[in-house]
Amino acid sequence: MTKLNIKVENVVANARIADELDLNYIESRLEDAVFTKKKFPGLVYRTKEPKSAFLIFRSGKVVCTGSKTEEGVRRVMDTLSADLRGIGVEVVEHPEFRVQNIVASANVGRELNLGAIVVGLELEGMEYEPEVFPGLVYRIAEPKSAILIFSSGRLVITGGKTLEDCEKSVDVLLDKLRQIGLL
Amino acid sequence: MAAPKSDKEATRDGAKKKREGTVDADAVVAAVAAAKEGLKECPECGSKCLICDYGKAEIFCEDCGLIIRENIVDLGPEWRAFDSEQKSKRARTGAPMTYRMHDKGLSTVVSSGSGLSPGEYKLKKWQQRTHVANTTERSFIFALSEIDRMASALRLPVNIREAASMLYRKAMKKRLIRGRSIEGITSALLYISCRQYGVPRTLEELRDVSRVGQKEISRAYRFLLRELDLKVSPASPVDFVPRFCSLLNLDGEIRSHAVEIIKKATEAELTNGRGPIGIAAAAIYIAAILSGEHRTQKEVSDVTGVTEVTIRNRYKELSEQLEIPELLEV
Numbered sequence: 388m389t390k391l392n393i394k395v396e397n398v399v400a401n402a403r404i405a406d407e408l409d410l411n412y413i414e415s416r417l418e419d420a421v422f423t424k425k426k427f428p429g430l431v432y433r434t435k436e437p438k439s440a441f442l443i444f445r446s447g448k449v450v451c452t453g454s455k456t457e458e459g460v461r462r463v464m465d466t467l468s469a470d471l472r473g474i475g476v477e478v479v480e481h482p483e484f485r486v487q488n489i490v491a492s493a494n495v496g497r498e499l500n501l502g503a504i505v506v507g508l509e510l511e512g513m514e515y516e517p518e519v520f521p522g523l524v525y526r527i528a529e530p531k532s533a534i535l536i537f538s539s540g541r542l543v544i545t546g547g548k549t550l551e552d553c554e555k556s557v558d559v560l561l562d563k564l565r566q567i568g569l570l
Numbered sequence: 571m572a573a574p575k576s577d578k579e580a581t582r583d584g585a586k587k588k589r590e591g592t593v594d595a596d597a598v599v600a601a602v603a604a605a606k607e608g609l610k611e612c613p614e615c616g617s618k619c620l621i622c623d624y625g626k627a628e629i630f631c632e633d634c635g636l637i638i639r640e641n642i643v644d645l646g647p648e649w650r651a652f653d654s655e656q657k658s659k660r661a662r663t664g665a666p667m668t669y670r671m672h673d674k675g676l677s678t679v680v681s682s683g684s685g686l687s688p689g690e691y692k693l694k695k696w697q698q699r700t701h702v703a704n705t706t707e708r709s710f711i712f713a714l715s716e717i718d719r720m721a722s723a724l725r726l727p728v729n730i731r732e733a734a735s736m737l738y739r740k741a742m743k744k745r746l747i748r749g750r751s752i753e754g755i756t757s758a759l760l761y762i763s764c765r766q767y768g769v770p771r772t773l774e775e776l777r778d779v780s781r782v783g784q785k786e787i788s789r790a791y792r793f794l795l796r797e798l799d800l801k802v803s804p805a806s807p808v809d810f811v812p813r814f815c816s817l818l819n820l821d822g823e824i825r826s827h828a829v830e831i832i833k834k835a836t837e838a839e840l841t842n843g844r845g846p847i848g849i850a851a852a853a854i855y856i857a858a859i860l861s862g863e864h865r866t867q868k869e870v871s872d873v874t875g876v877t878e879v880t881i882r883n884r885y886k887e888l889s890e891q892l893e894i895p896e897l898l899e900v
Contacts, residue, residue, distance in 0.1 A: 502804055
């Protein structure tokens with residue numbers, strides 16, 4: 388199966404860095420930390436180098452987004468840990484994290500007729516409302532993921548926990564497209 | 571109107587007229603009655619000319635004479651009326667059943683016809699109050715009235731209202747309304763019904779008459795599609811053309827021209843990923859100008875709800891590919 392230049396654009400992971408965190412203290416001491424208690428119970432901390440965003444919660448759990456590789460997540464997590472320890476907050480030095488979602492992009496290489504796909508695949512899990520959004524949303528059960536299909540032929544795959552998941556999802560889609568002769 | 575003949579004469583005459591090429595009302599009624607009995611063609615000769623003779627209580631084939639069914643039940647009234655006044659005096663039924671009312675239109679109300687005495691008026695009010703049993707019914711009545719209100723504002727025909735009301739009942743049965751805004755659901759249901767009947771209304775039009783915002787309607791829409799397992803085909807630009815043209819006072823020729831443009835554009839795959847309303851708007855704009863009936867981009871924008879920029883962009887795309895001569899901006 389051709390890989391169609393599947394490129395990982397974003398990795399979302401979460402980790403537990405402490406048993407409890409004082410978000411108000413962190414916001415006051417940490418630059419680039421934003422905490423709007425009324426709007427959202429998590430503190431938002433954005434780093435510039437490497438570029439990423441963290442949601443830090445009072446429970447000591449964090450969500451990390453923005454990295455393009457697992458290695459990137461590791462590095463940026465360690466940076467977060469260092470930053471927090473730098474302002475006197477006790478956290479795990481090298482937090483163990485778990486990847487929850489990978490967002491990847493791909494290109495089929497040619498234009499696709501979305502209306503024809505809807506008619507041809509006639510399946511559940513297909514959302515196409517050109518009035519609302521130009522992309523077709525195709526949800527796959529196994530692996531559990533969603534693929535945004537655009538008329539340019541570009542794809543956005545999301546929901547997978549590994550790169551293999553993303554590739555498998557794309558394969559499922561391509562298979563279906565070949566079945567109805569649209570590829 | 572001539573006095574009605576006996577059923578047998580009527581149906582035989584009707585059949586004869588059918589052969590001669592004209593249609594008789596009695597024959598049509600007879601054919602429909604036969605179909606209602608579950609028959610469509612004669613089992614022996616396959617003819618579709620079946621006659622219901624209520625006089626002899628038979629259904630027979632007009633071509634081969636086979637008696638297909640005997641002792642059929644005539645479900646009509648036992649009286650006859652020779653003009654509308656007699657008919658209204660003798661008829662015992664009321665209005666047809668409808669899904670648009672919470673009790674399906676089957677309950678009886680105290681009429682205020684020739685004025686009520688204070689006691690009668692009180693009775694009427696109390697009857698109306700006891701009518702509604704609990705909160706569920708009350709919110710149901712509210713939902714149906716919302717559907718009616720929005721449908722009136724959008725000038726939707728009765729069948730779409732009925733469809734939307736039926737869908738609401740389905741949603742209620744599946745307990746989908748719980749915790750969601752009734753206004754959002756009803757707006758979404760109307761949107762779905764319009765789409766299903768091939769006369770889609772834009773989300774903007776729905777939003778204009780709805781009490782909730784577009785986001786809420788979209789959310790409810792996607793939710794309902796999934797939970798009610800509905801298949802709604804993507805709105806085609808062609809579906810919007812007749813309505814927009816009539817709102818712009820453009821005649822049938824321009825309308826068909828616009829449809830042609832859309833068809834060509836779809837074949838040339840120019841419509842991919844583009845909002846159907848924008849395409850319809852541009853096609854109408856082009857067709858209008860080509861017929862000499864200038865409509866400004868602003869006028870088209872006001873009627874369709876798409877921005878002038880979109881119309882301009884779509885129009886450029888369409889005219890490039892379809893080789894429509896460059897037109898001056900009005």
